[in-house]
Amino acid sequence: MAQREEVKEGMNTTAQTEEREAFKDEDEGKEEEEEVASGTRTDEHDDDKNELCDDEEAATTRKNKEKESKLTSCSDRKCVPGIIYLGHIPPGLRPKHLRNQLSMYGEIGRIFLQPEDRQIRRKKRKVGSRRCDFTEGWVEFRDKRVAKRVALSLNNTPMGNRKRSRFFSDLWSIKYLHRFQWTHLSERLAYEQMVLKQRLRTEVSQVKRETNFYLNNVERSTHLERQRKKRQRDGQEVEERTWDFTQRQTEDEIQMKKKRKKNSIAQKHLDRTLLAQQKSQSNVSLLAKIFNCKQNDG
Numbered sequence: 001m002a003q004r005e006e007v008k009e010g011m012n013t014t015a016q017t018e019e020r021e022a023f024k025d026e027d028e029g030k031e032e033e034e035e036v037a038s039g040t041r042t043d044e045h046d047d048d049k050n051e052l053c054d055d056e057e058a059a060t061t062r063k064n065k066e067k068e069s070k071l072t073s074c075s076d077r078k079c080v081p082g083i084i085y086l087g088h089i090p091p092g093l094r095p096k097h098l099r100n101q102l103s104m105y106g107e108i109g110r111i112f113l114q115p116e117d118r119q120i121r122r123k124k125r126k127v128g129s130r131r132c133d134f135t136e137g138w139v140e141f142r143d144k145r146v147a148k149r150v151a152l153s154l155n156n157t158p159m160g161n162r163k164r165s166r167f168f169s170d171l172w173s174i175k176y177l178h179r180f181q182w183t184h185l186s187e188r189l190a191y192e193q194m195v196l197k198q199r200l201r202t203e204v205s206q207v208k209r210e211t212n213f214y215l216n217n218v219e220r221s222t223h224l225e226r227q228r229k230k231r232q233r234d235g236q237e238v239e240e241r242t243w244d245f246t247q248r249q250t251e252d253e254i255q256m257k258k259k260r261k262k263n264s265i266a267q268k269h270l271d272r273t274l275l276a277q278q279k280s281q282s283n284v285s286l287l288a289k290i291f292n293c294k295q296n297d298g
Contacts, residue, residue, distance in 0.1 A: 082144025087173035106146030
């Protein structure tokens with residue numbers, strides 16, 4: 001009996017242990033299934049997050065591109081530069097001041113200011129001022145639309161924004177040059193330099209001609225003087241040349257001549273009046289004689 005009870009107890013314990021192991025296996029399987037499900041859920045959630053992030057990044061990149069395209073519109077299309085002409089440059093204005101004032105409206109390329117004439121600069125140096133001022137200028141904008149807007153908005157407006165600024169009393173004199181390129185300006189400057197050089201050459205050649213003419217005359221006169229002296233030594237007769245020329249009248253002589261003409265004209269008028277008076281007197285005497293004779297006859 002005791003053996004049977006021991007056997008039954010051992011069977012019961014084995015059954016209990018088997019049941020416990022079965023429950024453990026089931027629990028482990030459920031946990032694994034839950035882990036797999038949670039993993040899939042987390043993966044799906046991560047994928048959604050990644051997609052959202054990609055969409056946001058794409059949107060931001062689009063916005064940045066649009067902003068860049070708006071700011072730098074010349075990058076996408078071919079940018080045509082525009083040139084404005086400045087007709088008035090106040091004294092003391094330099095290219096750096098001009099660039100600082102106009103760069104707020106758009107991107108600026110090249111700037112050229114025409115300096116004053118050399119004669120004016122020489123006069124200023126004689127007075128004591130070494131400052132070099134400018135008379136006119138040209139400014140190149142990268143975009144011609146900006147140049148047109150600047151010319152329309154700034155023309156006949158004060159240069160300085162504040163009353164204390166240096167150029168507040170001066171006005172902008174701006175004009176947009178339609179279909180004008182920087183090469184045209186360089187060609188014009190080259191042409192002006194060529195004309196200046198040609199003028200200098202003609203002046204130099206004229207001076208050379210005058211000096212050569214003077215030197216030739218001097219040599220000729222010295223040669224003639226030597227010949228005259230030689231003839232005098234030999235005892236030959238020397239003909240003295242007399243230069244027949246009319247000297248130009250002086251201012252006093254001209255004035256005297258004019259006075260004589262006026263006096264002669266006045267004298268002619270007086271003579272005419274005297275003759276007219278004499279004729280009238282003779283006519284009056286004749287008429288008196290005639291009328292007196294008629295009265296006596298009556």
